[in-house]
Amino acid sequence: MSNSFNTWPLLRRTMRAMNHATPTATPPIPASSPEPARTAPTPGVLPTGPSSRWWGLPLLWEMRADYLGFVTRLQRDHGDLTRMRVGPEDAWDLLSPDLVREALVTHADQLIRWERGIAVFEQVFGQSVLVTEGDTWKRQRRMLMPAFTPKRVAGYAQLMTDAARSALDAAVPAGQSEALVPMDTLWTDVAMDVILCTLFSESAQADARDAAWATQTLSEAAFREMFMPFTLPDWLPLPGKAAKLRALRALKGLVQRHIDARRREAGVPSGAAPQRTDLLHMLLALRDEATGEPLSPQEVFDQCMVSFQAGHETSATTLLWWSRLMAEHPEAAQRAQAEVDSVLPPGQTPGPEHLAQLPFLAATLKEALRLYPPIAALMTRRTTAPITLGGVEVPQGAMLRITPWVLHRDERWFAQADRFVPERFLDDAPAIPKGAWIPFGVGPRVCIGQHFAMLEMTLLAALLLQRYRLQLPEGAAACAPKLQVTLRPDAPVVLRLQRR
Numbered sequence: 001m002s003n004s005f006n007t008w009p010l011l012r013r014t015m016r017a018m019n020h021a022t023p024t025a026t027p028p029i030p031a032s033s034p035e036p037a038r039t040a041p042t043p044g045v046l047p048t049g050p051s052s053r054w055w056g057l058p059l060l061w062e063m064r065a066d067y068l069g070f071v072t073r074l075q076r077d078h079g080d081l082t083r084m085r086v087g088p089e090d091a092w093d094l095l096s097p098d099l100v101r102e103a104l105v106t107h108a109d110q111l112i113r114w115e116r117g118i119a120v121f122e123q124v125f126g127q128s129v130l131v132t133e134g135d136t137w138k139r140q141r142r143m144l145m146p147a148f149t150p151k152r153v154a155g156y157a158q159l160m161t162d163a164a165r166s167a168l169d170a171a172v173p174a175g176q177s178e179a180l181v182p183m184d185t186l187w188t189d190v191a192m193d194v195i196l197c198t199l200f201s202e203s204a205q206a207d208a209r210d211a212a213w214a215t216q217t218l219s220e221a222a223f224r225e226m227f228m229p230f231t232l233p234d235w236l237p238l239p240g241k242a243a244k245l246r247a248l249r250a251l252k253g254l255v256q257r258h259i260d261a262r263r264r265e266a267g268v269p270s271g272a273a274p275q276r277t278d279l280l281h282m283l284l285a286l287r288d289e290a291t292g293e294p295l296s297p298q299e300v301f302d303q304c305m306v307s308f309q310a311g312h313e314t315s316a317t318t319l320l321w322w323s324r325l326m327a328e329h330p331e332a333a334q335r336a337q338a339e340v341d342s343v344l345p346p347g348q349t350p351g352p353e354h355l356a357q358l359p360f361l362a363a364t365l366k367e368a369l370r371l372y373p374p375i376a377a378l379m380t381r382r383t384t385a386p387i388t389l390g391g392v393e394v395p396q397g398a399m400l401r402i403t404p405w406v407l408h409r410d411e412r413w414f415a416q417a418d419r420f421v422p423e424r425f426l427d428d429a430p431a432i433p434k435g436a437w438i439p440f441g442v443g444p445r446v447c448i449g450q451h452f453a454m455l456e457m458t459l460l461a462a463l464l465l466q467r468y469r470l471q472l473p474e475g476a477a478a479c480a481p482k483l484q485v486t487l488r489p490d491a492p493v494v495l496r497l498q499r500r
Helices: 007-018 054-065 067-077 097-106 113-124 135-149 149-152 157-168 183-199 205-225 239-263 279-283 297-328 330-343 352-357 361-369 404-408 448-469
Strands: 080-088 089-094 111-113 178-183 379-383 387-391 393-396 399-401 469-471 481-483 487-489 494-499
Touching: 054 067, 054 080, 067 080, 067 399, 067 404, 067 481, 089 097, 089 487, 097 149, 097 387, 097 399, 111 113, 111 352, 113 205, 113 297, 113 404, 135 149, 135 279, 149 448, 157 448, 178 183, 183 205, 183 239, 183 279, 183 297, 183 448, 205 239, 239 279, 239 297, 279 297, 297 330, 297 361, 297 448, 297 469, 297 487, 297 494, 330 352, 330 361, 330 448, 352 361, 352 448, 361 387, 361 448, 448 469
Parallel strands: 089 399
Antiparallel strands: 080 089, 111 379, 178 494, 379 399, 387 393, 469 494, 481 487
16 A cells, blocks of 8 residues: 555455455444443554455455444454554554554654555645655745744634625525525535635635536545555546546646736736735745745645645535534534624624634534544554554554544543534533544644634634524435545535524
8 A cells, every 4th residue: 555565466466356256345333333442552562453364455445445434343343553464564553542642743753654645645736745754844834834823824814704705695595584505515615715715815706616526526536546556647548537637637727827817916016916915925925934945836836736625625524514413403503603693793704803702613613523524534654763652662664544533433532422512622621632632633744724724614604603593404314424535424415594
């Protein structure tokens, strides 16, 4: 599963043999599963894991069919630290907060990102802060941080709310008191408009649907390719390749058009060009404190691609799950709505100054992120030197896998872990162990846009609750999570929105 996958011919023959066999679907996790082992590693004792017969290819088969179920069963059967062989990979799963923090914080300097993941993401994000390593990553991170501090992010709030208001107002057609609304489409359109306005001070307009399709297409393609030893050329006439190429052209063309327009503005006489406060303005104005150098044109493009893709997809996905959860739990929705009403008079737009006064609304979003983290799995690292985790020696070259889905649903850290309980994130609730809730990651590589994301989602959630009551239509089917790169519902989410 890395770029140094030298046993591919052997694995290909084995996969061909497996394809002639009758595959069996990975069974779902039963509601009455045996009590998980959830045991901490024993210092000095190598961890166990599932059988790696046939070079671990049956394990890869299981992971691709149901990755979240596979890792959940892995912890149940083998504890918090497991080890298995998958092809040439020495794969370790870290399934407790202490192990995750020990790896990503204590041993951060002895880890790099998994090469296969980088190879997949580099096709979209180039040499951005999401994929670079070493001195290049440190320089980019250092330069970008000023654009994503809480104070700076607060300056984007009006761009966010200006972009969202019209789409939310129109969610229920004029003259109607209520409507059945496809929330997937609503949040995709809103988040698309927000990220384009925040990045470029422009509305999505005709680009929105094409960009949303491209984002989803690239997410699906990336997930497929994660489980392949290398990426076959996109020009090959294989299923999904033509769609992937169209999606890449669409997104890159959209971003480049906006950057080119901004550079043309730079040649307009002083005072004639509009004053900009958006993220692209910040990226173009950044200077390295050490050298005074700006980001290169390619770096500006790559950072815009990351901001666009991550800022749209993860926020839209989280708000989609949050909407469904609020409709399923009307008492929590009413409490959040009452809180919004108490802080914001009718017609007043929420802003960053109101966030501290909306703790329960924030708690509902954090609980949605716990139950359905957008990046639920595939946070993977490679050790560049021997390290120790839980008193166990981990060799150089090991693959470390971290699965927030399993951490977030562990009864040791979250009582009634499968239930929606926003109160667990209020100030008077018992403290949550560090490393148990990691929707944005942890350590030096923590998501640089986490403050941006929480501000955006809180403002948009408040705007929705100001306007509508959310109801689950009678007979609505349950939503199961479907893992791609992000975690999305496996079926459309349709809710009844009633004007207030």
